[in-house]
Structure formats: C-alpha cells, structure tokens
Amino acid sequence: MGPAWVMEETGVPAAAARTKRSVKVTGVSLLRTRAMQGKGVKRPRGEMEGGEPEPQDPGAAPASSLFNISMVKLHQSLRRVEPNLRHLVLVANTLRRMQEQMQREAVGPAAPDSPEAPPVVDSPAPVSDSRDSGLEPCRPPPSDKQGDDLLLSTMDTSISTILEDLGQVEALSPARPEEEQPLAGASGARQEPARTSGPCLGPLELLSSASYLLEDGLEDIFEDIDTSMYDCDLWSPTSLSGFKAFSGAEDSDSKALAGAEDRLDMSDLDYLMDVLVGGHAL
Amino acid sequence: MAGVAGGGGGGGGNDFQWCFSQVKGAIDEDVAEADIISTVEFNYSGDLLATGDKGGRVVIFQREQENKSRPHSRGEYNVYSTFQSHEPEFDYLKSLEIEEKINKIRWLPQQNAAHFLLSTNDKTIKLWKISERDKRAEGYNLKDEDGRLRDPFRITALRVPILKPMDLMVEASPRRIFANAHTYHINSISVNSDHETYLSADDLRINLWHLEITDRSFNIVDIKPANMEELTEVITASEFHPHHCNVFVYSSSKGTIRLCDMRSSALCDRHSKFFEEPEDPSSRSFFSEIISSISDVKFSHSGRYMMTRDYLSVKVWDLNMENRPVETYQVHEYLRSKLCSLYENDCIFDKFECCWNGSDSAIMTGSYNNFFRMFDRNTRRDITLEASRESSKPRAILKPRKVCTGGKRKKDEISVDSLDFNKKILHTAWHPTENIIAVAATNNLYIFQDKIN
Numbered sequence: 001m002g003p004a005w006v007m008e009e010t011g012v013p014a015a016a017a018r019t020k021r022s023v024k025v026t027g028v029s030l031l032r033t034r035a036m037q038g039k040g041v042k043r044p045r046g047e048m049e050g051g052e053p054e055p056q057d058p059g060a061a062p063a064s065s066l067f068n069i070s071m072v073k074l075h076q077s078l079r080r081v082e083p084n085l086r087h088l089v090l091v092a093n094t095l096r097r098m099q100e101q102m103q104r105e106a107v108g109p110a111a112p113d114s115p116e117a118p119p120v121v122d123s124p125a126p127v128s129d130s131r132d133s134g135l136e137p138c139r140p141p142p143s144d145k146q147g148d149d150l151l152l153s154t155m156d157t158s159i160s161t162i163l164e165d166l167g168q169v170e171a172l173s174p175a176r177p178e179e180e181q182p183l184a185g186a187s188g189a190r191q192e193p194a195r196t197s198g199p200c201l202g203p204l205e206l207l208s209s210a211s212y213l214l215e216d217g218l219e220d221i222f223e224d225i226d227t228s229m230y231d232c233d234l235w236s237p238t239s240l241s242g243f244k245a246f247s248g249a250e251d252s253d254s255k256a257l258a259g260a261e262d263r264l265d266m267s268d269l270d271y272l273m274d275v276l277v278g279g280h281a282l
Numbered sequence: 283m284a285g286v287a288g289g290g291g292g293g294g295g296n297d298f299q300w301c302f303s304q305v306k307g308a309i310d311e312d313v314a315e316a317d318i319i320s321t322v323e324f325n326y327s328g329d330l331l332a333t334g335d336k337g338g339r340v341v342i343f344q345r346e347q348e349n350k351s352r353p354h355s356r357g358e359y360n361v362y363s364t365f366q367s368h369e370p371e372f373d374y375l376k377s378l379e380i381e382e383k384i385n386k387i388r389w390l391p392q393q394n395a396a397h398f399l400l401s402t403n404d405k406t407i408k409l410w411k412i413s414e415r416d417k418r419a420e421g422y423n424l425k426d427e428d429g430r431l432r433d434p435f436r437i438t439a440l441r442v443p444i445l446k447p448m449d450l451m452v453e454a455s456p457r458r459i460f461a462n463a464h465t466y467h468i469n470s471i472s473v474n475s476d477h478e479t480y481l482s483a484d485d486l487r488i489n490l491w492h493l494e495i496t497d498r499s500f501n502i503v504d505i506k507p508a509n510m511e512e513l514t515e516v517i518t519a520s521e522f523h524p525h526h527c528n529v530f531v532y533s534s535s536k537g538t539i540r541l542c543d544m545r546s547s548a549l550c551d552r553h554s555k556f557f558e559e560p561e562d563p564s565s566r567s568f569f570s571e572i573i574s575s576i577s578d579v580k581f582s583h584s585g586r587y588m589m590t591r592d593y594l595s596v597k598v599w600d601l602n603m604e605n606r607p608v609e610t611y612q613v614h615e616y617l618r619s620k621l622c623s624l625y626e627n628d629c630i631f632d633k634f635e636c637c638w639n640g641s642d643s644a645i646m647t648g649s650y651n652n653f654f655r656m657f658d659r660n661t662r663r664d665i666t667l668e669a670s671r672e673s674s675k676p677r678a679i680l681k682p683r684k685v686c687t688g689g690k691r692k693k694d695e696i697s698v699d700s701l702d703f704n705k706k707i708l709h710t711a712w713h714p715t716e717n718i719i720a721v722a723a724t725n726n727l728y729i730f731q732d733k734i735n
Contacts, residue, residue, distance in 0.1 A: 066568065069626055081378040085466055085485040086516045086535055087631055090572045093514055097568055 067102075070095045300680045301733045302673060303718070304358060306343070307726035309671065319722035321709055325389040325397065328713040331359055331720055332399060333727055334384025338368040340401055340454075342412065359729055363412050365454040368403040380405050386471050388480070390493075398457070400480060404467040407482055409458035409493065415451045419443040463489050463499045470520045476527040483520035483532060490544075502550045503532060503542065518633075519579045526585070529554075533590060537574030541601065557599055559606045569621045569630065577633035582642040583714075589645055591636040594618060596647050596657065611657045611664065614649050616687040616698050629703050640715045648707025651696070652723045653683055669707065669721045669728040679733060 073091045077083045308317065316337030323332050331343040344362035371380040381404055390398040396413040421443040425431050466484035473480045481502070482489050488503035503520075507513055516535045523529035528544045540553035561570060573593035581588045582598075587608075590597050594615060597607035613634075617624060624630040629650075636647040648654045649666075657664045666683045673680055686695040709722040717732035 066622065066625075073628075081376060085513075086518065086575070087628075089513060089516050090535055090575060090631065093571055094568055097571070101568075 067095075067098055070098065298717075299733045300667060300717075300719075300730045302675065302678045302680065302728070303731045304729040305671070305674050305726055306341075306359075306729075313725045317725040319709060319725060319727060320383050320385060321387050322711040322720050322722045322727065323387045323389060323399075324711050324713055324720070325399075326391050326714060328715055328718070330362065330389070330397060331711070331729075332387045332389065333720075333722065334367065334387050334401055335725075336381075336383040338366055338370070338382030338384060338403065340365055340367045340384065340387065340399075340410070342397075363452040363454050365410070367401045367408060367410065368406065371405075385468055388471050388473050390473055391477055393477075400471055400473065402468050402471050402482065405461065405464055407460040407468070407471060407491075408456050409460075410454050411457045412452060412454045415453060416447060416449075417445045418448045420446050458493065458496050460491055460496050460499070463491075469518060472520060472522045472530065474522045474527050475525055479527075481520060481522060481530060483517050485516040488517065488520055488530075488532060488550075500548070502544060502548070504549065504551060518576050521579055521581055521588075524581050524583060524585045531579055531581070531588060533576035533579045535575040536571060537576055537592060539576065539579060539588070539590060539599070555601070555604050557604045557607075559597070565618075567621065569625060572625070572630055573621065578635040580636060580638060582638050583640065584642055587642065589636055589638065591634050591647055593630060593632075593634075596636050596645060598645070598659070609659065611645070611655075613647055613655050614653075614685070616685055620698065624703075627703065629706075632706055632708065634706075634708050635710065637710055637712045639712045639717070646710050646712060646719065648710055648721070650703050650706050651701040652705040652707055653685075654707045654710060654721055667730075669723040669726070671726075674728075677733070680730065 070091055074088070074095060077088045077091060307319075308314075314337075316335060316339075318336045319333050320336055321332075321334040324330070325332070329345045331345075333341050333343075335341075340363075341361060342363045343359035345357040345359050348357050367384060368382040370382045372378075373380055383403055384401050385404065386400075386402050388400045390400070390409075392398075396411050399410050399412070401408055401410060420427070421441050423432075423437060423440055423443075424434070460482070464482065464484045464487070466486050468482055468484045470483040471480060478494075479490055479492050482491065482499075483503075486504065486506040487501055489499040490502045491499045503517070505515065505517060514536075518533050518535055520530060520532035523531075529541065530544070531539055531541045533539045537558065539557040541555035541557070542550035543554045544550060546552075546554065561574075576590045576592050578591040579588060586601060588599050588601060590599065590607075591613075594617060595613055596611045598609040598611075600608045621630060634648050636645060638645055643660055644656055644658050646654060646656045652669045653666050654669065655664060655666050666685070667680045668683050681694075684692075684695045685701070686692065686697045691697050705724065707721055707723055711720045713719065719730050721728045721730065
C-alpha cells in the first residue's frame with residue numbers, strides 16, 4: 001500500500017503527512033487580499049467595480065487611479081529579488097500604453113480638462129525680457145501636466161533600466177557563464193537622463209558580486225573582527241533593489257520605495273571595498 | 283468511446299451526465315499554502331493520476347481494478363505513491379529562495395514495469411522512477427536477517443537466497459536531475475514523441491534535453507533581446523507535437539503562437555508558422571494585451587488542432603490556418619466588464635489550463651468560484667459545473683450552474699458579484715480514453731465520471 005496520506009471522503013485529517021508551512025506573502029498577494037474578501041462573501045457592487053468606471057472610450061486617457069495602481073504593481077513586482085517576468089512585462093506594456101495615450105492627449109489641442117494651460121501664459125517673465133535683462137528666464141510654474149510628463153519620461157526610462165538590470169542579474173548567474181554583459185558602464189550611461197536619486201547601480205552590483213566571490217572562507221577570517229559597524233541592511237537585497245525605485249513617482253503605497261534613504265555615498269563604498277580587500281589579504 | 287459534455291440543464295435528449303466520484307484533500311477551511319495543488323496529469327493509460335503541489339510533493343493515485351461484485355461502479359483512484367519531489371533551495375548568488383512548487387508533471391510512456399515521470403519547479407527538472415516491490419530476498423550468506431554482517435570465518439555452508447513475497451511497497455527514486463539550464467522560471471515541459479527527448483521552456487528560452495543526459499541541453503528558442511530594456515514579450519507555454527517529433531509550438535504573452543520545425547535550423551528563432559488572431563478594434567482597452575496573453579497551449583490527440591487558453595476564452599486552431607482560430611469558446615465573458623477590478627487584485631494574471639478529451643470532441647477549462655466549463659465541439663453545447671463539497675455525494679449527478687450577468691437573477695443562478703475569486707480552478711485533466719476528469723480546486727482534487735446509462 002502507498003504511504004499514509006491525508007484524507008479520503010471521510011475527511012479525517014492525517015497527522016503529520018502534510019506539514020503546514022507558512023509561505024511568505026508577497027506584495028502581489030497582499031494587494032489581492034486587501035481587495036478581495038473571504039470565500040463566498042458577497043461584495044457590494046461598488047466595491048467590485050473598484051470605484052472607477054471603465055473608460056468607455058478606448059481612446060480616452062486612463063483614469064489616474066488605474067495609472068497609480070499600475071505604478072504600484074510595477075514597484076511591487078520590482079521589490080522582489082526575482083520578479084515574475086510575465087507579470088512585469090504585462091504591467092510595463094500596459095503602463096506604456098497608458099503613457100502613450102496620456103502623451104497623445106497632452107500633445108493634442110487644449111482641452112477643457114487641462115486647466116494648466118493658462119498658467120503658461122501668465123508666467124511672470126517672458127523670454128524676451130530675460131534676454132534683455134540678463135536674468136534667468138523664468139520658467140512657468142511647474143504644472144501638473146509637466147509633472148506628469150516628467151513622471152512619464154522617468155517611468156519609461158526607468159522601466160527600460162529595470163529590464164536592463166534584469167539582464168545584468170543574469171550575467172551573474174551560473175547558467176550562462178559565457179555571456180559577458182557590461183555591468184557598470186551601460187547602467188551608468190543609461191541612468192543619465194532621468195535618474196535623480198543616488199549613484200548608479202553598477203558599482204553596487206559589482207560590490208555584491210565581489211562579496212559573494214570572497215564569501216568562501218571569510219567567516220573564519222572575520223571571527224575576531226568587530227563587524228557591528230557593517231551589520232546594517234547594506235548587504236540585504238532590499239537595499240540594493242531600492243535603487244530601482246522611481247524618483248518623482250507619487251503614489252500612496254510608496255512608503256516602501258527606497259529612494260534617497262538607502263543611498264550609499266561613494267566614499268562609504270570605497271572604504272568598505274578597501275576593508276574587504278584588505279581583510280582578505282589577512 | 284466518445285466523450286461528450288452534457289448539454290445545458292433541462293434540455294431534452296441528454297444522454298450524458300457527470301457525476302461526482304471522489305474528492306481528495308483536507309476539508310477544513312484553513313488551507314495550508316503548501317497543500318495547494320499546482321498540477322494534475324493522467325498517465326498514458328489513465329490508470330495513474332499524478333498531482334503536484336506548492337510544497338514540492340507529488341502524490342500519485344492509481345485506479346483500482348474494477349470490482350466484479352459492483353460492475354456499475356468504476357474503479358476508484360487511491361493513493362499509490364507520495365514523495366517529495368523538490369525542496370526549497372537557496373540561490374546564494376542572487377540571494378533568493380527558489381520555490382519548491384511543482385509547476386508541471388509529465389508522464390513518460392510506459393516501457394517496462396516501472397513508471398517514469400518528469401516533474402519540474404521553477405529551475406530544475408527531475409526524472410522520477412516509480413516502481414513496485416513485492417518480493418524480498420531471504421537467506422543471504424554474508425549477512426544476517428537483521429542485516430548485520432556475518433563473520434566470514436564462521437560461514438561453513440553456502441545457501442541460495444530465496445525470494446519471498448512481502449507487502450507491496452511503491453518506491454519513487456530520482457533517476458535524473460536536469461539543473462542549471464534555466465535562468466528564468468520554467469513554465470512548461472513536454473515529452474517528445476520519440477520518447478527520448480523533451481523540452482523545457484522558461485520565460486525567454488526553450489531547451490531541448492535528452493532523457494539520458496543531464497549535463498547539457500540544447501537551446502532551441504531564445505527570445506531574450508540584446509537589451510533587456512527592449513523586452514516586451516515572454517514565452518508562456520510550449521508543447522511538442524504528438525506525432526511529429528521535429529515540431530513544437532510556443533505561446534507568448536502577446537497572444538501569439540509560433541510553430542517551429544527543428545529540422546529547419548538548430549536555433550528555432552524563426553518560426554515556421556505564426557498564429558495570431560487580429561484584434562477586434564471595438565473591444566480594445568488598456569487590458570487587451572493582458573487578456574490576450576496565452577496561459578496554456580495543448581495539441582489535440584490527433585495532432586491536427588491545437589487549443590489555446592487566454593483569460594476570457596478558449597480557441598481551437600487548425601494548424602493549417604494561421605490567421606484566425608477555427609473555434610472560439612467564451613469561458614466567462616461576464617468578466618469583461620470587471621477587468622479593472624480583476625487587474626487591481628491581480629486575478630487578471632491567473633493562468634488557466636485547458637485540456638482535450640480522448641477523442642478531441644470536447645474541451646474543458648476552469649474558471650472562478652470553483653466552476654469549470656466543458657464545450658462539445660460537435661454539438662456546440664457547453665456546460666458549467668461546480669466542484670464543491672456540497673455536491674459531493676457518491677454518484678450524485680452534477681447540476682449545471684449558471685452565472686447571471688444582469689437583470690433579474692433566476693433561481694439557482696449566481697450573480698457575477700457573488701463569485702468567489704479566491705476559488706479558482708486552474709488545473710484540470712481528462713482521462714485519455716474514458717470520461718473521467720480530475721479537477722483541482724485549491725487543495726482538493728475532485729474526480730468526476732460520466733453516469734452509465
């Protein structure tokens with residue numbers, strides 16, 4: 001007979017055949033449990049529809065909540081050390097589609113839904129005046145529309161950068177050792193246009209890979225060394241993935257976005273690198 | 283025997299109905315994550331039914347021989363073997379945990395007394411041998427009955443060990459481990475009709491393996507762009523043709539299917555056929571791409587057709603016609619107006635599977651609220667059934683279910699807003715020759731069969 005197993009139709013639970021193990025809940029399933037109630041509970045109609053009507057006109061720009069939801073999803077997908085590529089690609093493509101639509105609407109003739117247009121006319125210093133007086137030309141106060149554009153361009157570049165980082169991750173993987181991908185150079189150059197937060201990712205990736213390579217035999221060497229100064233979240237994957245956060249993105253669920261706090265100064269990195277390399281020589 | 287899905291409830295002339303047969307799994311409401319069934323597969327004869335779960339375990343059920351005293355009751359499926367196929371692993375390089383969840387199980391055709399199957403998680407495929415042992419040897423010369431070695435100098439006579447019967451023991455042992463060939467998550471494995479090779483597909487690549495060789499595989503499809511920033515499409519499923527060992531297909535997140543011929547070139551980046559249905563401009567929305575993403579592709583047994591499952595429909599394609607499917611079946615069209623909410627709670631990314639019956643006359647796929655749907659390709663009738671404990675009396679006939687989309691809700695109908703989206707049927711399997719189906723509902727496995735009239 002086969003080994004004892006759980007239940008047949010009698011419904012008697014077996015003892016330890018199936019151990020209950022908790023599995024970490026990712027951001028995605030949190031979103032799901034938040035939005036859905038339990039099994040079979042009737043939900044009010046309004047809640048089911050998410051509070052936002054479907055845009056009937058396929059040419060209309062997405063509702064801002066839909067855009068925000070997509071941004072949150074993208075962030076949550078990227079918070080994971082190994083994102084679900086299908087989910088990531090589908091969300092990114094959907095965001096790009098929304099972005100195109102929003103840009104199309106921004107470029108189009110002034111519509112009643114763009115109250116920001118008048119402020120451009122009212123800007124205090126017209127260009128001609130500044131040229132004459134030598135003053136800095138006053139740009140019109142940043143409107144929401146310009147903020148959106150900055151957001152959109154940041155997002156587009158960031159999506160590309162993120163996906164490129166995935167390519168770098170693969171370069172570290174033993175599965176394809178023969179591939180050589182530029183680590184620091186490409187990401188540094190790429191981040192130039194829109195990145196406003198932090199140093200580039202390249203050196204940190206090098207650092208993390210270097211620490212891995214030195215890992216063997218390090219425990220013994222460092223036993224008598226006080227490492228409390230380095231016992232921060234320096235080496236944790238979350239601090240590294242924080243570099244994939246957007247700057248300028250506004251969304252309510254973004255408290256997990258790393259941004260500036262997890263940045264490391266280049267001087268700190270240099271110092272730590274020296275310690276590691278010096279420690280190995282011991 | 284033709285497997286035909288019964289018509290809608292109440293219609294005249296139905297000679298076919300589905301009945302409850304068995305249910306496996308815990309009853310309690312608190313579902314352990316590890317117990318969630320992640321794959322279901324009958325073997326080639328249908329005598330064995332394998333399930334994999336999120337905890338990395340494989341449970342194989344075997345059909346009992348029919349009982350002569352109860353000729354009308356078909357053989358039941360009982361546990362035959364249980365083993366831990368995959369364990370959680372830790373990738374130290376990337377500092378992440380590799381899930382032990384079994385993504386797919388595929389049986390090999392039986393060639394001797396033992397059974398072989400392939401099981402895979404996100405990164406590693408394993409070939410398992412399941413064999414029976416019902417005899418053991420007694421009377422060894424060099425060791426005692428309890429296994430202790432005997433002192434050679436004390437052996438004064440030789441004897442021949444005798445085989446004696448013992449209680450049947452089913453052993454599962456890993457015979458091959460195919461590892462380190464996938465950077466991304468494996469979504470499909472498919473055994474070739476030559477019975478010597480198989481393919482494994484992840485998000486961006488497909489590899490071809492020989493069952494005997496574990497230290498290398500051939501990469502036959504690679505859609506990874508030179509710059510990952512240009513990534514817009516991933517592979518979602520792949521399968522070998524059932525008869526032509528050089529032909530396979532793979533589906534994408536953009537709703538396309540590519541058929542490739544391995545004879546044309548070593549790297550099958552250029553497809554032989556490209557299947558895509560043009561988008562309907564009237565139903566275009568921001569979610570068009572997501573709902574067109576194909577979650578499963580299955581060849582018919584005949585090899586002439588293939589079936590694809592996207593979020594809202596199942597499509598049957600004739601391999602000779604690339605520009606549109608020959609049949610389209612709506613699984614739950616009433617969800618089209620709810621896509622925004624389903625996007626918000628990520629249900630829109632659920633990957634439903636689909637399957638053919640043995641004669642290719644019917645197809646089946648799952649939905650929400652523990653509903654599953656069957657479509658008869660000949661009569662064009664469809665039916666919605668539910669896998670629930672309430673209708674789990676032995677040989678109870680399943681009552682067709684209906685979802686009310688608006689207006690007055692009739693008795694016994696359920697409204698769209700009352701559907702439980704946590705109860706999803708992603709994995710179903712149909713016996714290769716008979717009308718027996720296995721339906722995985724979270725942590726329970728339901729077995730239904732047709733009622734013999």
